[in-house]
Amino acid sequence: MYEDIYHVPVLLNETIDLLINENLDRQIIVDGTLGGGGYSELICKRFNELNSKDNLLICFDKDEHAISFASNRLKIYSEKIIIEKGNFADMRLALKKHNIPSVTGIVLDLGLSSYQLENEDGFSFMRNTTLDMRADKEKTLTAKDILNSYSAEELSVIFEQFGEIGNPDRLSESIALYRKISPFKTTEDLTHLIDAKYKIDKKNKMNFLAKIFQALRIEVNGELEDLKSILSDSKDLLQRGGRIAVITYHSLEDRIVKLYFKEKSFKEKKSKYSIDKNDLINPEFKLVNKKVITPSYKEISENPRSRSAKLRVAEKL
Ligand SMILES: C[S@@+](CC[C@H](N)C(=O)[O-])C[C@H]1O[C@@H](n2cnc3c(N)ncnc32)[C@H](O)[C@@H]1O
Structure with missing residues (x-):
């Protein structure tokens, strides 16, 4: 059906x-x-x-x-x-x-x-889309805005509290460096960063990305x-x-x-x-x-x- x-x-x-x-x-x-x-x-x-x-x-x-x-x-x-x-x-x-x-x-x-997971932008790291993640498109804050404008300290708080990520500072600092060269636009920008900075196997990479995406989604949508x-x-x-x-x-x-x-x-x-x-x-x-x-x-x-x-x-x- x-x-x-x-x-x-x-x-x-x-x-x-x-x-x-x-x-x-x-x-x-x-x-x-x-x-x-x-x-x-x-x-x-x-x-x-x-x-x-x-x-x-x-x-x-x-x-x-x-x-x-x-x-x-x-x-x-x-x-x-x-x-x-x-x-x-x-x-x-x-x-x-x-x-x-x-x-x-x-x-x-x-x-x-x-x-939403399969068709709307930003929710899934399995598809390359704009880092949006807004359930309500009338709101303005997107995941891209968070990655490009929050301080490394603010990012760490989100990753720790909403993603329960261990050592969130390592991730936030990598993001802060990456965006100086090229601001975040798509889900692939984020997955590329993880590939470049973390030498982890596929299963751990999936779990890690799931936590990062969860944290950003919680922040975007309150x-x-x-x-x-x-x-x-x-x-x-x-x-x-x-x-x-x-x-x-x-x-x-x-x-x-x-x-x-x-x-x-x-x-x-x-x-x-x-x-x-x-x-x-x-x-x-x-x-x-x-x-x-x-x-x-x-x-x-x-x-x-x-x-x-x-x-x-x-x-x-
Ligand atoms: C898991 S789905 C619900 C599925 C539904 N029970 C069904 O049988 O089809 C969650 C839905 O809740 C909406 N949602 C999440 N947080 C919300 C909120 N704070 N206010 C209104 N809708 C919300 C999402 O946009 C999404 O459409």
């Missing part, structure tokens, strides 16, 4: 099964990462099986192409859907604009679609800040019993989700000086899955891109 060429949804049934709390009367679900619309399509199908008639799905994606592709795919459900180009970090404002004070579900399938912001907003946006499901694809994202859910689902003492045992702050969430959910062996063999996926779901108390 043409949808499968755009993007094969990962952990599809597992995610939507846990996202929808059928005990709630009217479902108002937000798909914050519409992509090819695979999750949204299944949510609409589930709506048809539920008793309540006025369920609503609100979808966001910051990529214009994802919006037009998925809008076309989902047009038979247009009565139940609002689709908008936008960042999920701005969900609070967007919902307010539509007079939606609270929702019963939020799903975030982070990262990139297969379409990915971790957006994630922290929506997690923090979700406790106000979700109704009691409403759920948030997050699928992550690398350890930096997963750590943020895991820690946030853990922190918010524990009873904690109001103050370390508190003497009253009952003086506790009540948790705001409960974990729906205590153990992280990962794709089956079968799913990974059919869709290798799913291999690093991790699903965590929490319910607002």
Whole structure:
């Protein structure tokens, strides 16, 4: 199917099964990462099986192409859907604009679609394209700008924090030298630099490039800040019993989700000086899955891109 060429949804049934709390009367679900619309399509199908008639799905994606592709795919459900180009970090404002004070579900399938990886500029080191990496083409900062204009110190911080690269200074200093001779333009400029400066075998080179590309992509798109912001907003946006499901694809994202859910689902003492045992702050969430959910062996063999996926779901108390 043409949808499968755009993007094969990962952990599809597992995610939507846990996202929808059928005990709630009217479902108002937000798909914050519409992509090819695979999750949204299944949510609409589930709506048809539920008793309540006025369920609503609100979808966001910051990529214009994802919006037009998925809008076309989902047009038979247009009565139940609002689709908008936008960042999920701005969900609070967007919902307010539509007079939606609270929702019963939020799903975030982070990262990139297969379409973006294979067709949009800069995301993959397997193709020679402009070092762009913007999911939202209305933004101005590109990967090329970062490589050509950030100081070596600033580059080191990104490579260390967003790529977890050991000895980031060696890489940043090589970049700072290279760009004096010829500014970075394409993905090949970066791969050539790695070939010239690092004598490593093919497998290690691939891993290294993956980390460098991940770090640049996170910086270009502000990915971790957006994630922290929506997690923090979700406790106000979700109704009691409403759920948030997050699928992550690398350890930096997963750590943020895991820690946030853990922190918010524990009873904690109001103050370390508190003497009253009952003086506790009540948790705001409960974990729906205590153990992280990962794709089956079968799913990974059919869709290798799913291999690093991790699903965590929490319910607002
Ligand atoms: C893995 S794909 C989602 C695939 C989707 N679940 C499906 O079934 O087709 C991730 C999508 O999220 C979008 N995205 C990533 N970060 C975003 C953000 N902060 N706000 C809105 N969209 C975002 C990307 O542009 C991409 O289209």
